[in-house]
Amino acid sequence: MANRNIVVAGLLALAAVPAEGQVLIRVGDPARATYSELHEGLRRGTPAADSACAVLRERRPAVLWRRMRVALAGEAVWNDAPLALTRLAELRDGAYADSAAKLSRAIEAGEVKAPPGQDPADLLAPLRAVALERARAARGDAALLRELLALIPTRQYGLGEAWVLGRLGRPASDSIRARFLAVDDPELKVRYLTLLSFSADTSAVPLLRRVYSAPDSFGVPPRYASRASDALLWIGTRSSLAALLEAREQARARGVYAAPELGRGGYDFLANDSSAVISRTGKWLTEWIEELEPGG
Structure with a gap:
């Protein structure tokens, strides 16, 4: 995902692969099935599910940002990074929206390293979602929906936009x-x-x-x-x-x-x-x- 705004045909349109970076996950909803693109066969009550629930229920942006940074440094499981950013997007915190924008620019400039086998560019989609959810809070759902719908025929959108559209x-x-x-x-x-x-x-x-x-x-x-x-x-x-x-x-x-x-x-x-x-x-x-x- 070298460019956060462009979805190549092989990603959102023409390849049978799950979204990388942006997270669709649901655990603990009695009315809906558990679902995760980050885990293999996630089941409620397992350590992996408990860990995910802890992130998804966290209400302190600073804790989520720190959790992402620890994963980016290779000191925690990589899945914590996109999961924490996804939860951060839901919280719509203004200060961390600014931090997310700065980190996005640094990743795009090649200034951010990730653990071996991981790509910091995979965080661009959830970082984009942080910015979009903040914009949603500021401008309202209707205005943001019009903007996102207009992007689709141009193909100039990414997984962050897709995730916010879903919300x-x-x-x-x-x-x-x-x-x-x-x-x-x-x-x-x-x-x-x-x-x-x-x-x-x-x-x-x-x-x-x-x-x-x-x-x-x-x-x-x-x-x-x-x-x-x-x-x-x-x-x-x-x-x-x-x-x-x-x-x-x-x-x-x-x-x-x-x-x-x-x-x-x-x-x-x-x-x-x-x-x-x-x-x-x-x-x-x-x-x-x-x-x-x-x-x-």
Whole structure:
């Protein structure tokens, strides 16, 4: 992520990889499935989940900033850095928004080092989210939403912008869905679908279910319909997970994802998608559907 404002096609639009740097994580919500892009099979009550919860519940910006700095220095696990910055973005602290801007400039100038095997540029997205959430507090949701929506056709946006769009709730979700349905450009269509995977808006569930079960009906190449699966997982309610399971069964019956080229690692598309559920939520869909309360 050498440039925080540009999302290359292989990142947000055309590659089946999780977001790096910006964090989608949820632990301890009784109405929604656990979800993490930072952990493999995160389960509530484990040391990893307890550590994540401690960061996500922290209300002192100074503690979060220090935790990020310690991870950046290689004195704590690297995941603490993006996780702490994500929580810092939620707090919208003005002083640390200034600190985040300074650190971003230093990273872009090549002045910041990270532990071996890590890239400080991976922190640019959550640092950008810190700035955007502060702008949201100052200018209001409607103004920021207009600005972010205008960036999408230009391709001049990043994971920080995508994360903040996801936090803008139903108005953002409605706008993105309308654009997804209206646009003809296949790449833009996939971009809009990808952006929906950052939103936890339950009103998107019916559309996402239809997209996953019949992507061809919406002009979405089957390879990229996994974005709809990602979105239903992130919503994480009993209803959204049941919709994903139903859509998967319908797609299997129709042979939507049967083409060999859609497989990976010796497994077909739907098997890999099932594996992603375990990786991101720690349980099978059927387990979550049985465990979660109806509704949502």
